[in-house]
Amino acid sequence: MIPMKKIDVEAHFLTEEYVNHLMARNTFPKLDTVEDENGGKFQRIWYGPDLCQSRTDSVTNRLLDLGEGRLKEMDAAGIDMQALSLCSPGCEILNIAESAVVARKTNDAFYQVTKKYPDRFIGLATLAPQEPKRAADELERAVKELGFKGANINSNIRGAYLDDQKYWPIFEKAEKLDVPIYLHPTMLSSSTLKPYTSYGAILAGPSLGFAAETALHVMRLICSGIFDKYPGLNIILGHLGEGLPFWLNRIDLGWLKPPSPGEAKPICVRKPSDYIKSNFFVTTSGMFFEPAFLCAYLALGADRIMFAVDYPFEDSRLSGQLMDRMPICDKDKEKISHLNADTLFKLPFSR
Numbered sequence: 001m002i003p004m005k006k007i008d009v010e011a012h013f014l015t016e017e018y019v020n021h022l023m024a025r026n027t028f029p030k031l032d033t034v035e036d037e038n039g040g041k042f043q044r045i046w047y048g049p050d051l052c053q054s055r056t057d058s059v060t061n062r063l064l065d066l067g068e069g070r071l072k073e074m075d076a077a078g079i080d081m082q083a084l085s086l087c088s089p090g091c092e093i094l095n096i097a098e099s100a101v102v103a104r105k106t107n108d109a110f111y112q113v114t115k116k117y118p119d120r121f122i123g124l125a126t127l128a129p130q131e132p133k134r135a136a137d138e139l140e141r142a143v144k145e146l147g148f149k150g151a152n153i154n155s156n157i158r159g160a161y162l163d164d165q166k167y168w169p170i171f172e173k174a175e176k177l178d179v180p181i182y183l184h185p186t187m188l189s190s191s192t193l194k195p196y197t198s199y200g201a202i203l204a205g206p207s208l209g210f211a212a213e214t215a216l217h218v219m220r221l222i223c224s225g226i227f228d229k230y231p232g233l234n235i236i237l238g239h240l241g242e243g244l245p246f247w248l249n250r251i252d253l254g255w256l257k258p259p260s261p262g263e264a265k266p267i268c269v270r271k272p273s274d275y276i277k278s279n280f281f282v283t284t285s286g287m288f289f290e291p292a293f294l295c296a297y298l299a300l301g302a303d304r305i306m307f308a309v310d311y312p313f314e315d316s317r318l319s320g321q322l323m324d325r326m327p328i329c330d331k332d333k334e335k336i337s338h339l340n341a342d343t344l345f346k347l348p349f350s351r
């Protein structure tokens with residue numbers, strides 16, 4: 001097979017300023033560094049007194065590298081472009097007083113990077129949804145003035161979910177600008193976190209909590225009727241749709257059952273799978289497990305899947321190789337590897 005252009009649509013970055021901001025905070029969330037007995041350094045993001053998520057110094061350095069080191073890794077892995085979002089946790093978990101300012105600064109900083117490498121990096125705006133109107137304005141600025149191709153929002157907004165209509169100006173703007181929103185996982189909201197905490201971020205994070213949190217968020221959005229109001233809205237989900245393709249039929253069966261009088265029910269007018277198939281794209285980030293990939297492929301089709309690595313948390317080279325080995329035709333691989341992203345992000349060139 002000839003190598004295909006590959007766009008990694010879920011790659012992450014950090015800025016020194018954002019790291020310093022989290023380190024300087026004296027309330028949660030905050031960040032510190034710690035050394036193990038072998039001298040290995042870790043950064044720990046503390047969500048509360050008993051829950052932290054750690055990453056190695058090497059991962060942190062790769063998140064901070066928006067130049068030669070990253071490009072070298074991309075080249076070695078055959079990754080042509082990355083669509084970049086600020087590493088979670090993002091501005092969604094900050095106080096209202098600081099979040100919009102930090103988001104704007106982050107977008108300005110990343111703009112300089114996209115200016116330097118316009119054919120390698122795609123910007124997904126950092127937003128502070130705590131102030132929905134301001135976030136919608138920032139999305140417009142990021143798209144129209146900075147050339148960003150969408151936005152990234154990390155699931156719950158300090159425990160709140162985006163199906164609340166007060167957040168809908170963000171979606172209205174995204175639909176109007178015709179740009180997608182990547183709904184990325186983050187630490188669970190306080191109301192759903194408790195049963196996970198005995199086993200730390202290992203359980204609450206990527207192994208289960210992140211997917212459960214984000215899938216719940218998606219279903220809240222669908223049930224709220226937001227896609228009836230904004231039918232042109234596109235949402236991107238990582239990790240092959242956070243489990244939803246697997247549940248699709250059962251979700252529909254539940255929706256089709258008539259509720260008893262007085263029971264709360266979804267407001268959406270179509271069955272949930274209709275929205276998943278028309279308003280969502282799922283990406284392969286961190287999910288190169290053939291049975292799961294084939295489930296998403298059969299449930300949604302190649303037009304709804306995009307290649308992603310989840311750089312630098314996953315290996316770009318290995319992810320690319322696994323993608324190339326998926327048991328599907330080259331035409332569909334091409335859609336997944338870059339054609340769907342070319343179209344969704346309206347990229348100026350294609351090969």
Ligand code: MN
Binds near residue numbers: 012184238285
């Ligand atoms: Mn990610």
